[in-house]
Amino acid sequence: MDRRVQGKNTRQEILEAASQVFIEKGYEGASISDIACLKEMNQSLIYHYFDNKRALWEHTKEFLLKEYVEGGIASIDTRHGLRHFLMNFCRYSLEYLVKHPGVTRILTWQRLQDRRNKLGDFKLAEKVGFEKAFLDMQNKGEIRQDLDPHLVTVLIRSFIRAPFFDDFSEIGKDSLRQQLYLETIVGCIEKAVQP
Amino acid sequence: MRFKRHKEESGKRSKSRILRAASKLFVENGFAGTSLSEVAKKIDVNQSLIYHYFSSKEELWQCVKEELIGGYFEANRTSFEVDKGLRYFLEQYFHSGYDYFCRHPDIIRILSWQSLEGELGKLATLRMSDQDMLMQAVMSLKEQGEIRSAQDPFIAILMIRNALRAPFFDDYAAFDQDLEKEKKYVKIAVDCLMRAFAE
Numbered sequence: 001m002d003r004r005v006q007g008k009n010t011r012q013e014i015l016e017a018a019s020q021v022f023i024e025k026g027y028e029g030a031s032i033s034d035i036a037c038l039k040e041m042n043q044s045l046i047y048h049y050f051d052n053k054r055a056l057w058e059h060t061k062e063f064l065l066k067e068y069v070e071g072g073i074a075s076i077d078t079r080h081g082l083r084h085f086l087m088n089f090c091r092y093s094l095e096y097l098v099k100h101p102g103v104t105r106i107l108t109w110q111r112l113q114d115r116r117n118k119l120g121d122f123k124l125a126e127k128v129g130f131e132k133a134f135l136d137m138q139n140k141g142e143i144r145q146d147l148d149p150h151l152v153t154v155l156i157r158s159f160i161r162a163p164f165f166d167d168f169s170e171i172g173k174d175s176l177r178q179q180l181y182l183e184t185i186v187g188c189i190e191k192a193v194q195p
Numbered sequence: 196m197r198f199k200r201h202k203e204e205s206g207k208r209s210k211s212r213i214l215r216a217a218s219k220l221f222v223e224n225g226f227a228g229t230s231l232s233e234v235a236k237k238i239d240v241n242q243s244l245i246y247h248y249f250s251s252k253e254e255l256w257q258c259v260k261e262e263l264i265g266g267y268f269e270a271n272r273t274s275f276e277v278d279k280g281l282r283y284f285l286e287q288y289f290h291s292g293y294d295y296f297c298r299h300p301d302i303i304r305i306l307s308w309q310s311l312e313g314e315l316g317k318l319a320t321l322r323m324s325d326q327d328m329l330m331q332a333v334m335s336l337k338e339q340g341e342i343r344s345a346q347d348p349f350i351a352i353l354m355i356r357n358a359l360r361a362p363f364f365d366d367y368a369a370f371d372q373d374l375e376k377e378k379k380y381v382k383i384a385v386d387c388l389m390r391a392f393a394e
Binding site: 025026028029105107108109110111112147148151152153154155157158159161162163165166171180181184185187188189191192193 | 228
């Protein structure tokens with residue numbers, strides 16, 4: 001096999017193992033040897049690709065969230081009116097979080113274990129660009145002018161995150177409830193932000 | 196007799212010292228990240244003393260959570276006034292809740308730790324529940340026609356509760372104790388929820 005292809009596969013394999021271990025145990029609870037164990041590889045192989053645990057954590061986050069960011073960007077569409085814009089984005093985000101419960105956990109681990117900001121930035125949402133799109137819609141007059149885009153984004157995120165971060169919710173497990181939930185929050189947000 | 200009373204009191208004191216030390220460590224490092232030997236070391240006692248009062252680390256964790264979250268429960272037991280309409284209710288709920296979370300960052304951490312255990316199962320038995328209080332309020336506001344009748348009450352509650360929690364549980368908010376921003380957020384949240392639920 002081409003050595004470069006093989007190298008890429010190894011890196012991928014390490015990242016997959018690291019995702020699994022970090023999701024389960026968080027940053028502090030995980031060790032390089034746990035990760036090596038999972039794929040029955042030598043620890044030194046991991047160090048060949050990543051300088052240390054901290055670097056591996058960063059790359060694992062990127063690896064896990066790359067798909068989310070790309071899909072998020074693709075889900076934003078401001079050309080077909082407010083409802084379409086909200087529906088697309090909320091549906092994508094909800095479906096993604098249902099499919100990838102590990103993402104919820106990684107976000108929580110990071111918040112709990114990163115009191116000194118050494119685990120790196122988490123500028124995911126900024127990368128997806130919802131806030132900017134919101135501003136666009138405001139400029140087009142489809143959203144009322146008196147709303148601060150950042151603060152409303154925080155609010156909309158809270159509705160999207162609720163079924164996954166709130167231990168009182170069973171919505172994450174029930175697809176009929178999910179559909180109702182999606183339609184309800186989109187309807188509510190639409191009423192809340194339209195001029 | 197005197198001796199016995201003295202012993203009881205010092206027993207109470209040791210128990211509460213253990214709880215306090217455990218609380219600090221659990222809040223900082225979570226359940227898995229804390230060991231009983233660390234708790235013992237922190238207050239300079241023998242680990243066996245902990246087992247005298249708590250049968251296991253799980254029990255100690257439950258007690259710590261109950262102490263922390265029980266306070267929230269107490270603070271929210273006073274039901275909110277709902278006769279003055281949806282806006283008044285939301286304003287009360289947000290102002291008191293916001294203030295509470297600001298003063299008790301430990302609660303936020305312990306709830307987050309708990310959510311990480313959720314999938315591992317049995318440790319997450321304690322729910323921070325203002326659920327009953329919110330349900331009562333939402334039902335009553337529906338009866339008054341303040342919240343439209345088609346609105347699913349469970350979803351309404353989920354939205355209200357998480358709108359309040361967002362600044363504390365979502366890093367994206369990044370208000371950094373900026374009072375102006377906090378005030379503006381509460382205003383926008385109340386205003387948006389009003390419009391969302393109104394007939």
